Amino acid sequence: MKPRARDLGIPFEGATGTHNAITDVDGITVGYSTVIEGASARTGVTIIHPRGSKNHTPVYAGTHSFNGNGEMTGAAWVEEGGLLEGPIGITNTHSVGIVRDTIIAWQVKNNSLHQKWSCPVVAETADGWLNDMNSFHVQEQHVISALDSAQSGAIDEGNVGGGTGMLCYEFKGGTGTSSRKLPEKLGGWTIGILAQCNFGRRYQLTVAGVPIGKHLVNNAPITNGENPFKQDDGSLIVIVATDAPVLPHQLKRLAKRATLGMARTGSLGGNGSGDIFLAFSTANANASHGDEKGLSNIQALSNDHIDPILSATAYATEEAIINAMIAAEDMIGHNHVDAKALPHEDVKRLLREYNRSV
Numbered sequence: 001m002k003p004r005a006r007d008l009g010i011p012f013e014g015a016t017g018t019h020n021a022i023t024d025v026d027g028i029t030v031g032y033s034t035v036i037e038g039a040s041a042r043t044g045v046t047i048i049h050p051r052g053s054k055n056h057t058p059v060y061a062g063t064h065s066f067n068g069n070g071e072m073t074g075a076a077w078v079e080e081g082g083l084l085e086g087p088i089g090i091t092n093t094h095s096v097g098i099v100r101d102t103i104i105a106w107q108v109k110n111n112s113l114h115q116k117w118s119c120p121v122v123a124e125t126a127d128g129w130l131n132d133m134n135s136f137h138v139q140e141q142h143v144i145s146a147l148d149s150a151q152s153g154a155i156d157e158g159n160v161g162g163g164t165g166m167l168c169y170e171f172k173g174g175t176g177t178s179s180r181k182l183p184e185k186l187g188g189w190t191i192g193i194l195a196q197c198n199f200g201r202r203y204q205l206t207v208a209g210v211p212i213g214k215h216l217v218n219n220a221p222i223t224n225g226e227n228p229f230k231q232d233d234g235s236l237i238v239i240v241a242t243d244a245p246v247l248p249h250q251l252k253r254l255a256k257r258a259t260l261g262m263a264r265t266g267s268l269g270g271n272g273s274g275d276i277f278l279a280f281s282t283a284n285a286n287a288s289h290g291d292e293k294g295l296s297n298i299q300a301l302s303n304d305h306i307d308p309i310l311s312a313t314a315y316a317t318e319e320a321i322i323n324a325m326i327a328a329e330d331m332i333g334h335n336h337v338d339a340k341a342l343p344h345e346d347v348k349r350l351l352r353e354y355n356r357s358v
Contacts, residue, residue, distance in 0.1 A: 002158065005322040008348050009357040011208050013315045017179035019154045020319075022192030024179040025241045027051045027282050030194065031150030032161035032175075033142035040132035042333040045099055046161035046175060047146040048088040048194060048239055050280055056112035058085040058288040061280040062252030066259045070235045070274015073100050074121040082248030083288055084280050085114045087147060089122040090162040090196050090237055092131060095138035096124050102143035114288065123276060125198035125235035127165030129221070130333030158327030162196050165333060167234065168325050169200035169213055169266070170220040172339040176324025180312035187305065189244035191312040193258075195320040199234030199273055203227045204266035207322060210354045212347060213266065219340045233272025236262055238320070240279035240313055245299035250306060254279040254313045261317025279313070 004020070006012065017024025031047040050059045061084035063075045073096060078084055086107055089099040103120040107113050127133065146161065155177060159165075163175030179192040202220040205213030217225025238258040246254070258277040262269070269275050283299065290296040301309075325342045332338045351357040 001154065002327045003344065005319060005326045008326065008344055009351060010322060011356060011358045012319045014180045014312055017181045017190050020179055021155050021177040022179065022194040022239065022241050023152045023155055024181070025190050025192040025243050025282055027055065028192065028241055029053060029150035029152050030155045031146040032156060033146040034160050034164050035137050035142055036164065037137065040135060040334040041137040042131040042165035042331060043092050043095065043127055043137050044161045044164040045095065045138055045143050045146045046090040046163065046196065047150055049150050050084060050241065051282060053147065053150055056086065056114065057285055058083045058114055059280045059282055060248050060251060060284060060287050061278060062248045062255050064252055064255035064277045066275040066277065067269045067273045068276065069272050070124060070276050071096055072121060072123040072276045072278065074119045077119050078121065078278065084121060086112065086118060086120050088239060089120065091122065091124055091138055092133055092162065092165065093124045093126040094133040094136060096122050098138060098140060099143050102140045106144060106147050121278065123237040125166055125196050125237055125274065127198065129167055129337050130331055130339055131165035132334045157323055159329055159331060163324065166196065166198035167339055168197040169205040170202040170222055171325055171342045172328035172331055173197040174324045174328045176320040176327065178316040178319035178323055180316045182308050182312060186308040187244065189242060189309060191309055191316055192241040193316040193320040194239045195317060195324060196237040197321050197324045199232055199236045199275065200267045201232045204232070206266035207347060208351065208356045210350055210356050212350055215350055216343065216346055221337065221339065231268055231270025233270050235274035238277040238317055240277065241282065242309060243282050244309055245283035245301050246281050246306065247300050250301070251279040251281060253310060257310050257313040258317045260314035261321065264314065264318040265321050
């Protein structure tokens with residue numbers, strides 16, 4: 001396995017689940033299809049099955065758009081109906097359509113449509129620095145492969161799936177994940193995060209409170225490491241999962257907390273940034289149906305007991321973003337753009353200098 005942020009001695013708040021991944025929430029599976037071909041294809045697709053690829057029961061969900069210069073299909077129905085029906089896709093900006101359509105075709109083939117129509121959730125970030133998005137490298141077979149190969153347990157990070165061609169803080173970005181396991185006295189709930197990271201300017205990067213980006217100014221392809229007196233115009237997609245029995249309006253509150261995790265790494269968002277977050281709960285297996293009178297027996301966590309989950313969401317989002325950067329590797333892509341990975345030894349040195357290493 002590639003090193004992760006905690007392997008470098010980076011301190012984070014809270015205890016993780018077994019794999020420190022979104023898959024620590026029982027039942028969730030994740031699949032990738034990574035497309036690296038020739039000089040200009042640096043892209044892919046990520047799939048998340050909320051209850052696994054064989055269980056198509058909808059889950060309660062909520063969304064939050066911190067800055068909406070981006071796309072998340074199906075978000076209007078999640079907002080209106082409070083339900084997420086089917087797998088989630090994450091890809092590049094110009095591949096949203098084929099991922100959405102292929103998910104529907106896959107649902108039809110697998111008899112997993114909850115009703116006669118489907119409105120899948122597919123989100124994007126733009127990988128146009130390293131990938132030729134206008135050549136539409138993501139094809140139907142890539143989406144099907146990600147849908148069919150999804151797994152539980154430890155999952156890959158960095159240059160994989162939809163995050164293959166992304167940048168983050170002008171280093172190589174990509175896909176990252178993390179989780180938090182609350183102690184039993186706080187409910188024992190698990191919160192898992194998967195983030196596709198394509199945002200930030202070098203001077204903003206903060207790791208465990210250390211202004212890493214202000215020290216590592218070399219090889220910043222957009223700003224040359226200087227503060228351009230403007231916010232970034234990249235994007236961040238965060239998927240929040242939990243097994244806590246929380247309702248759609250509470251899940252919207254969780255989705256909002258991903259904004260704080262983003263901010264803890266240094267970014268404040270910008271006019272050109274597509275920072276869109278979705279949260280869902282695998283509890284309440286009968287969320288979408290009831291008895292003959294339409295009544296459902298559901299559980300709901302009291303708002304007086306939700307604070308630990310809110311905090312865990314922010315902390316796990318922060319770690320997932322840093323994990324994406326730690327796992328990412330150097331990449332040369334479209335038009336010979338050369339994206340350097342975050343240098344591990346320099347990060348460890350700076351953490352020691354600021355007395356933040358564990």
